[in-house]
Amino acid sequence: RTLRIGLIPGDGIGKEVIPAGRKILEALPASLKLKFEFVDLKAGFEAFEQTGAALPEKTVEILKNECDGALFGAVSSPSKAVKGYSSPIVALRKRLDLYANVRPVKSVMTAKNPIDMVIVRENTEDVYVKEEKTYDTPEGKVAEAIKRISEKASFRIATMAGEIALRRQKIRDSGVPSIHKSPMVTITHKSNVLSQTDGLFRSTAREALAAHKFASSVGVEEQIVDSMVYKLFRQPETYDVIVAPNFYGDILSDGAAALVGSLGLVPSANVGEGFAIGEPCHGSAPDIMGQDIANPIATLRSVALMLEFLDEEVAAAKIYSAVDANLEEGRLLSPDLGGTASTTQVVEDILRRL
Amino acid sequence: RTLRIGLIPGDGIGKEVIPAGRKILEALPASLKLKFEFVDLKAGFEAFEQTGAALPEKTVEILKNECDGALFGAVSSPSKAVKGYSSPIVALRKRLDLYANVRPVKSVMTAKNPIDMVIVRENTEDVYVKEEKTYDTPEGKVAEAIKRISEKASFRIATMAGEIALRRQKIRDSGVPSIHKSPMVTITHKSNVLSQTDGLFRSTAREALAAHKFASSVGVEEQIVDSMVYKLFRQPETYDVIVAPNFYGDILSDGAAALVGSLGLVPSANVGEGFAIGEPCHGSAPDIMGQDIANPIATLRSVALMLEFLDEEVAAAKIYSAVDANLEEGRLLSPDLGGTASTTQVVEDILRRL
Ligand SMILES: CC(C)[C@H](C(=O)O)[C@@H](O)C(=O)O
Ligand SMILES: CC(C)[C@H](C(=O)O)[C@@H](O)C(=O)O
Numbered sequence A, B: 001r002t003l004r005i006g007l008i009p010g011d012g013i014g015k016e017v018i019p020a021g022r023k024i025l026e027a028l029p030a031s032l033k034l035k036f037e038f039v040d041l042k043a044g045f046e047a048f049e050q051t052g053a054a055l056p057e058k059t060v061e062i063l064k065n066e067c068d069g070a071l072f073g074a075v076s077s078p079s080k081a082v083k084g085y086s087s088p089i090v091a092l093r094k095r096l097d098l099y100a101n102v103r104p105v106k107s108v109m110t111a112k113n114p115i116d117m118v119i120v121r122e123n124t125e126d127v128y129v130k131e132e133k134t135y136d137t138p139e140g141k142v143a144e145a146i147k148r149i150s151e152k153a154s155f156r157i158a159t160m161a162g163e164i165a166l167r168r169q170k171i172r173d174s175g176v177p178s179i180h181k182s183p184m185v186t187i188t189h190k191s192n193v194l195s196q197t198d199g200l201f202r203s204t205a206r207e208a209l210a211a212h213k214f215a216s217s218v219g220v221e222e223q224i225v226d227s228m229v230y231k232l233f234r235q236p237e238t239y240d241v242i243v244a245p246n247f248y249g250d251i252l253s254d255g256a257a258a259l260v261g262s263l264g265l266v267p268s269a270n271v272g273e274g275f276a277i278g279e280p281c282h283g284s285a286p287d288i289m290g291q292d293i294a295n296p297i298a299t300l301r302s303v304a305l306m307l308e309f310l311d312e313e314v315a316a317a318k319i320y321s322a323v324d325a326n327l328e329e330g331r332l333l334s335p336d337l338g339g340t341a342s343t344t345q346v347v348e349d350i351l352r353r354l
Helices: A014-026 A045-051 A057-066 A088-095 A151-173 A197-209 A225-234 A246-259 A297-309 A313-329 A343-352 B014-026 B045-051 B057-066 B088-095 B151-173 B197-209 B225-234 B246-259 B297-309 B313-329 B343-352
Strands: A002-010 A035-040 A069-074 A100-106 A116-122 A132-137 A140-150 A184-189 A219-224 A241-244 A269-272 A275-278 B002-010 B035-040 B069-074 B100-106 B116-122 B132-137 B140-150 B184-189 B219-224 B241-244 B269-272 B275-278
Touching (some): A014 A035, A014 A297, A014 A343, A069 A297, A088 A269, A100 A246, A116 A151, A116 A246, A140 A151, A140 B151, A140 B197, A151 A184, A151 A197, A151 B140, A184 A197, A184 A225, A184 A246, A197 A219, A219 A225, A225 A246, A246 B225, A297 A313, A297 A343, A313 A343, B002 B014, B002 B057, B014 B297, B014 B343, B100 B297, B116 B151, B116 B246, B140 B151, B151 B184, B151 B241, B184 B197, B184 B246, B197 B219, B241 B246, B275 B297, B297 B313, B313 B343
Parallel strands (some): A002 A069, A069 A275, A116 A241, A184 A219, A184 A241, B069 B275, B184 B219, B184 B241
Antiparallel strands (some): A100 A116, A100 A269, A140 B140, B100 B269
């Protein structure tokens, strides 16, 4: 099988980690019978300055028509509002209907307090519909944004969460050690204040998870989002799969990343029907760009995650365990983890372990 | 001076901690020349079941016309949506125009990693305007909520944040030990996605903090809210005063509470012109009600915070140091802090230290 992968480095350290992602795909053992072709694509603030478009139409077209998956680095936000500029990743998620943002946050098993959760974030609506308006009143300006929650999107994201919970159980059943015993999905919302929008998310998610294929095996519980943030930090080991509307998912995944010590470890995949874009959770980190010290692990794990959603689970597992081996040994670590290894050295070490 | 204080225990452990708040006011040394009168008021889910109103009109009227301040316990949210029920504290904040929710989160100075921050949360708008609608589409139900941000509310909350930063500096200048050297306000927003609403909050807060009285002495920085959650956990000691729109403030204060070990330690005050309601950050905790094991400290600190905003800073300082002394000694602690003391015992110990 040949997979055609779009590479969108974006800005800042995106340009250093996406090449690492390409390298690991090229280094996968021949026995897997996987071939890769790559297409370099533009998006981001630099692209905006060069071409006037943060997400050039060509990038969307090529992804849609020619690619099986993609890797997205990071983009810089301008420090002040710039007319006509808006985040290309948010646009891309919508244009390709990548309705799920899947963010596994996992410590090594030997950590003092191991955690192993997946945040399944709705990826197309909530305040990310970006429908805003501003008007003048005698007391000054007032701005409003729409937060939109639909039954359709809530149902499919909760279904995805249930499926991921089952898939994780299957992996545990196959003998892979885990801190969890049985699958559990936690529904996050704020329906005590937002009775209609978050109320709809809550009831629809409950309904989706009551489906026959989940009902007998996947536990379901709920957390109000503020209390979820609290518990995330007090008892993170409790959580298996967390499903959340777009914005809460954004917050919770950064919070969970703090628990494993660095955003530089946390991958994500933007997933739609038959398409996935791997994307490290970290930003473009202009303060450290060009120094070869960015942690490539978030990207390498995002590559694996993308492969999982393209049904290449064996290849994905190879990458995960090479990364885990590097972390467990703890000899070649990037500075965000307290080490002194360069990006290049970390990548080499992990490739060696494939 | 005689202060008339409304007591609104609400539901669950609210009924155990609000009496403790009353006790500490009654126990303040006579040398302070402060007298208190109390009015018992209803609100909450029980009030709703009894009277049909979660926030009875009489409660609002008495607070408005007869009281100088109040203490609010906690209310239970029904586990399913109940017609006509909606959170009385959200309504109260709006009805009395208590535009600021001030939430200091502080560890004892002897903690391994001491932290000392105040979250200044806008308290009247954002998604808490609760303007929602639901409509049918061929693909199912869709619900929308309005997130509203005004220049006026953003300006006054940022001004309050600046004033709190200056006040904290004054206390440090008077010789009280602190982990901070100079005042700093961190503006939290998500203007990379919400350019109009959060953009307005960001630019207005910047403007407010550029006022002459702050410009020379209060440092100002910004954090995107997801990154703020991350940093809150990675380097909490950095933060002095954080100012945020309503919902982000809700999230961040629960997150910060996790850092000091228990929501049972974290107070808040809902503050308007000349009026303040002290309110512990924790909920009604039905699981532990009636057992005399709720931590009363969040409420006792909320009493002190209310007094601060009623310009009784000396009385407030007495309560803070009695609480700190109890915590520093660590002998009589409630179960949420790993101790075995009852609510009654903790309260007695703190009263003794007044
Ligand atoms: C850059 C930003 C628009 C984005 C988001 O909010 O989704 C980022 O925070 C993320 O989590 O991928
Ligand atoms: C109970 C709920 C409405 C409230 C809020 O969201 O403000 C609570 O979480 C708080 O922080 O005081």
